[in-house]
Every structure is written in C-alpha cells, then in structure tokens.
Amino acid sequence: xxxxxxxxxxxxxxxxxxxxxxxxxxxxxxxxxxxxxxxxxxxxxxxxxxxxxxxxxxxxxxxxxxxxxxxxxxxxxxxxxxxxxxxxxxxxxxxxxxxxxxxxxxxxxxxxxxxxxxxxxxxxxxxxxxxxxxxxxxxxxxxxxxxxxxxxxxxxxxxxxxxxxxxxxxxxxxxxxxxxxxxxxxxxxxxxxxxxxxxxxxxxxxxxxxxxxxxxxxxxxxxxxxxxxxxxxxxxxxxxxxxxxxxxxxxxxxxxxxxxxxxxxxxxxxxxxxxxxxxxxxxxxxxxxxxx
Amino acid sequence: xxxxxxxxxxxxxxxxxxxxxxxxxxxxxxxxxxxxxxxxxxxxxxxxxxxxxxxxxxxxxxxxxxxxxxxxxxxxxxxxxxxxxxxxxxxxxxxxxxxxxxxxxxxxxxxxxxxxxxxxxxxxxxxxxxxxxxxxxxxxxxxxxxxxxxxxxxxxxxxxxxxxxxxxxxxxxxxxxxxxxxxxxxxxxxxxxxxxxxxxxxxxxxxxxxxxxxxxxxxxxxxxxxxxxxxxxxxxxxxxxxxxxxxxxxxxxxxxxxxxxxxxxxxxxxxxxxxxxxxxxxxxxxxxxxxx
Numbered sequence: 001x002x003x004x005x006x007x008x009x010x011x012x013x014x015x016x017x018x019x020x021x022x023x024x025x026x027x028x029x030x031x032x033x034x035x036x037x038x039x040x041x042x043x044x045x046x047x048x049x050x051x052x053x054x055x056x057x058x059x060x061x062x063x064x065x066x067x068x069x070x071x072x073x074x075x076x077x078x079x080x081x082x083x084x085x086x087x088x089x090x091x092x093x094x095x096x097x098x099x100x101x102x103x104x105x106x107x108x109x110x111x112x113x114x115x116x117x118x119x120x121x122x123x124x125x126x127x128x129x130x131x132x133x134x135x136x137x138x139x140x141x142x143x144x145x146x147x148x149x150x151x152x153x154x155x156x157x158x159x160x161x162x163x164x165x166x167x168x169x170x171x172x173x174x175x176x177x178x179x180x181x182x183x184x185x186x187x188x189x190x191x192x193x194x195x196x197x198x199x200x201x202x203x204x205x206x207x208x209x210x211x212x213x214x215x216x217x218x219x220x221x222x223x224x225x226x227x228x229x230x231x232x233x234x235x236x237x238x239x240x241x242x243x244x245x246x247x248x249x250x251x252x253x254x255x256x257x258x259x260x261x262x263x264x265x266x267x268x269x270x271x272x273x274x275x276x277x278x279x280x281x282x283x284x285x286x287x288x289x290x291x292x
Numbered sequence: 293x294x295x296x297x298x299x300x301x302x303x304x305x306x307x308x309x310x311x312x313x314x315x316x317x318x319x320x321x322x323x324x325x326x327x328x329x330x331x332x333x334x335x336x337x338x339x340x341x342x343x344x345x346x347x348x349x350x351x352x353x354x355x356x357x358x359x360x361x362x363x364x365x366x367x368x369x370x371x372x373x374x375x376x377x378x379x380x381x382x383x384x385x386x387x388x389x390x391x392x393x394x395x396x397x398x399x400x401x402x403x404x405x406x407x408x409x410x411x412x413x414x415x416x417x418x419x420x421x422x423x424x425x426x427x428x429x430x431x432x433x434x435x436x437x438x439x440x441x442x443x444x445x446x447x448x449x450x451x452x453x454x455x456x457x458x459x460x461x462x463x464x465x466x467x468x469x470x471x472x473x474x475x476x477x478x479x480x481x482x483x484x485x486x487x488x489x490x491x492x493x494x495x496x497x498x499x500x501x502x503x504x505x506x507x508x509x510x511x512x513x514x515x516x517x518x519x520x521x522x523x524x525x526x527x528x529x530x531x532x533x534x535x536x537x538x539x540x541x542x543x544x545x546x547x548x549x550x551x552x553x554x555x556x557x558x559x560x561x562x563x564x565x566x567x568x569x570x571x572x573x574x575x576x577x578x579x580x581x582x583x584x
Contacts, residue, residue, distance in 0.1 A: 187509065201549075214481050217419065228513045230580075262543050
C-alpha cells in the first residue's frame with residue numbers, strides 16, 4: 001500500500017515524463033482520478049486507451065477544477081503559458097508542480113503567473129530523460145531508483161513539498177533538495193552541456209559532403225556518445241535558452257578544456273595526453289562504482 | 293566448416309582485440325596453433341588458461357618462427373618496435389597484419405622496418421573497440437557483424453590480402469577496403485574526435501571543486517555520452533598522436549561548430565537552435581534505421 005494518495009491529478013503534457021508519473025501512481029493505486037491535457041489530440045486519445053489517464057480535458061479550467069495535484073510536464077518554454085492559463089482556476093488547496101529540466105526560468109514564470117498561489121508551487125525535476133517521446137514511451141517503472149530534484153523556495157508551503165516528495169517516492173524515486181541556482185549550474189554541466197555537444201557533433205558530420213560514408217563506419221562508441229542527439233529538438237531548444245547563462249559558461253569552460261587537450265596533441269605530449277585520459281577514466285569508473 | 297584455415301598464428305598483444313581474434317578462429321577450428329606474445333606475463337598465463345592461446349613465447353624470434361599469420365594488436369605507438377623485432381624472423385610466406393586504429397602511421401612504421409617483406413603486410417582495423425581491456429574481455433563473438441577496414445597498398449600481395457580478409461570473415465566480420473588516408477580521415481571524425489571530446493568532458497568535471505555533487509546528479513545520458521572515456525588511456529594517447537593531423541583538423545572544425553551553436557544560444561535564436569538539433573536527430577535516426 002502506498003504511504004500517500006493523490007485524489008485527483010491533472011497532468012499537462014502526457015508524454016514520457018507526465019505519462020510515466022500517472023502510470024506509476026496508478027500502478028500502485030496511489031491516485032484516484034487522472035485528467036490529461038495536451039496539444040496533441042491523438043496522443044491524449046492514446047493515453048486514454050492505454051489507461052494512463054481517465055479523462056481528457058480540452059481546456060485549462062476544466063482540467064484543474066477540483067484537482068488536488070497538478071503536474072505541468074511540457075517543454076519549459078511553454079510552462080509560463082500553462083501557468084497563466086490555470087492560475088485563476090486552481091483550488092486553494094491544490095498543489096502545483098512541474099518536471100522542467102531548468103528551474104530558475106520556470107520559477108520566474110511561476111512567480112509572474114501564480115500570485116498568492118506561488119506558495120503551492122513545488123518546482124521539481126525528475127532525472128529520467130530519454131530520447132523517446134510521447135505517451136507510448138511512458139512506463140510505470142521509469143522512475144524506479146531515479147532521482148528527483150526538488151528546488152522548493154523558502155516560502156513554499158511545507159505540506160505542498162510533502163505532497164510532491166511523497167508522490168515521487170511512491171513512483172519509486174528518491175528525492176533530493178537543492179537551490180534552483182545550484183540545480184541549474186549542476187545540470188548545465190552534467191546534462192545540458194553533453195546534449196549540446198552531442199547535437200553539435202552529429203550536425204557537423206551530417207552537414208559534410210560524404211556524410212554517408214562517415215556514418216557507415218561509425219561504431220558502438222559513436223552510437224552511445226550520440227544517443228542523446230536523438231532527444232527532442234524542441235525540448236532541448238527550450239532548455240538551452242532557459243538555462244543559457246549557466247550553459248554558455250559551461251560551453252566556454254569546455255572550449256577551453258578542448259583547447260588545452262588540442263595543444264597537448266599538437267605538441268605530441270604523450271604524458272600530458274595520457275594524464276588527461278587516465279584522470280578521466282579513473283573519475284568515471286569511480287563514479288560508476290559509487291552509483292552501484 | 294570455415295572456408296579458410298590458418299596453420300600457425302602468432303598474436304602480439306593478447307587483449308580484447310588480439311584475444312578475440314584467436315578465440316574466434318579457434319571457435320570454428322580455423323586455426324591450428326596459436327602463440328601469444330605480450331608485455332604482461334599474468335595476462336598471457338590467463339590467455340593460456342582460457343585456451344585463447346596454445347603457447348606463450350617470450351621473444352619475437354620464437355614467436356614468429358614458422359608462423360603463417362602474425363597479428364600485431366598492440367597500442368599503435370608500440371607497433372614500430374614490434375615490427376622491427378620480428379622482421380628478421382618472418383618466414384618468406386608469412387602474412388603480417390595489424391589491428392591499429394590509425395593506418396598511415398602504422399604503414400610508415402612497417403615501411404621502415406619490413407624492407408622486402410612489406411608486400412606481405414596487410415594493414416587492417418577491426419571496428420570493435422570497447423572500453424574493456426585484457427584477455428578476460430576477449431570473446432569469440434566480438435566480431436560478429438562488425439566491420440574490418442583493410443587499407444592494403446597498391447603493391448601488397450593479393451594472396452596476403454586474401455588470407456587476412458578470409459580470416460576476418462571467418463570471425464564473422466565483413467571486410468571493407470579503403471585507402472589509408474581516407475581511413476584516417478573517416479575515423480578521426482567518427483571515432484577519434486568523440487573519444488577526445490568524452491575524455492575532455494569527464495576530465496573537466498572531475499577537476500572541479502564540488503565534482504562529487506556533479507557526478508551524483510549525472511544520469512543515463514551522461515553515462516552513455518562518456519562511456520568511451522573509460523577506454524584505455526594508453527591506447528587512445530597513441531591514436532591521438534598517431535593520427536594527430538586528421539584529429540586536430542576535426543577538433544578545429546568541431547570548435548567552430550560549437551562556436552556557431554553558442555552564438556545561436558546566446559542570441560536566444562530558438563529556430564536556429566531547433567534547426568541544428570532537428571537536423572542532428574534526423575541524421576542520427578536515419579543512420580540507425582540504415583544500420584538495422
């Protein structure tokens with residue numbers, strides 16, 4: 001039995017993230033009723049057919065009316081519009097949360113739209129992205145063992161934080177608290193930068209004359225290195241813009257790191273190159289050992 | 293039954309690549325006797341115990357005496373030394389091949405060491421790297437469905453090329469012919485550059501204050517993107533130096549591509565960013581579809 005239960009849940013954006021959240025709560029009977037809202041009618045019908053949602057709402061008002069918990073899981077640049085649409089219709093007790101990969105820009109959007117309901121907004125970021133999109137990619141087990149970062153503010157209601165943390169824990173995730181600023185800096189380094197690097201590499205190679213021959217020889221290393229370049233262009237466009245301050249700083253730091261490595265290679269500095277590679281391998285293997 | 297059979301095989305460097313080659317030929321009874329040579333005594337004893345080799349040789353002379361096929365599968369910077377050591381002892385009919393990830397530098401080393409036996413040298417590159425090393429990582433199935441690039445020269449003996457191509461095909465691989473120059477340009481783009489990028493990213497993050505917190509939040513995208521940063525530092529140091537001309541050109545092209553993306557993000561050019569990401573995703577997904 002779940003330790004907590006959500007009565008009525010409304011999910012804006014029933015894709016991989018929103019759909020899996022609903023499916024996970026339903027799998028353990030931790031939610032009474034789920035309303036799905038979104039841009040794609042076909043995707044919503046599919047969510048209904050799969051039993052991920054119980055009902056489709058066509059406007060923000062009917063979607064959130066009576067909802068106890070509202071999850072906004074749309075590309076981050078659309079979050080402001082959704083917040084503005086639902087703000088007038090939220091019940092006083094309703095808890096609002098999101099699943100955005102950036103937090104300072106989402107919080108700014110919430111502050112502009114929510115007024116006194118800002119205290120009921122619990123900013124969150126489940127670390128469970130995948131290059132798949134749409135409700136067909138959703139699964140109840142997506143969050144098992146995954147981490148969800150909660151970036152609550154000093155004046156966020158404690159019971160609202162508890163509702164959101166409990167819901168994620170019921171989904172099998174562990175929750176971690178962080179300031180929004182720290183969140184954005186951390187994920188610029190370990191998530192947003194790698195995505196930008198992978199997109200840039202595949203784009204560069206695809207734009208070449210003879211790209212087909214290059215791809216024909218690409219092996220497993222290239223496949224894994226570029227897996228994240230199959231992610232949603234729209235979602236990652238929004239993340240790059242939403243967190244551009246921290247991301248640009250990381251891109252600059254990386255350009256400098258690459259310049260240092262370039263100089264070592266140009267100088268045929270075998271010890272210097274091996275030093276960089278060995279330190280990287282040791283750090284990565286230590287990380288994997290700790291993660292086990 | 294294999295379509296061709298190697299009598300006596302000598303393998304210099306009984307690790308993932310050399311060990312898997314011997315194991316694959318043995319699995320289908322396509323080799324009579326395998327002699328292993330290498331720097332690490334413990335690894336060679338392990339290869340003997342696993343049945344990957346039948347005998348350990350401690351010097352180059354005894355290793356290649358009577359050998360019909362000699363595979364040199366050592367980090368590329370050691371190839372010249374091995375060629376020089378074995379050249380005086382190769383039988384007239386013996387075929388020599390390698391498994392180096394770079395080809396022009398290996399060919400130059402062969403030319404310097406082999407003299408008249410240069411015609412018996414068939415430069416080759418099996419595309420089956422992994423971040424694992426040592427004979428324990430070797431397996432007979434490693435080359436199933438993989439590609440092996442053969443960069444024979446105009447004056448390489450046709451029967452020697454045939455022996456090497458047949459052996460790789462018996463291992464389950466398909467062989468592809470390419471000039472050494474084209475090989476080095478292609479793999480600089482799709483293999484050497486991604487490795488340099490992954491090593492540089494992990495090194496940059498590991499060197500930061502607060503690196504542990506960064507790693508703690510890294511997810512599946514980071515894990516796959518950096519898998520190749522767990523590769524052998526020594527092997528990749530040698531590849532970067534051996535193919536530095538092509539690699540430095542790729543690093544410069546990539547720095548420029550990254551600069552272009554940086555400018556789009558700094559300008560909040562949503563369409564421009566999405567254009568890069570969408571083109572990359574489409575190209576990668578097309579590649580995966582073709583590879584199926």
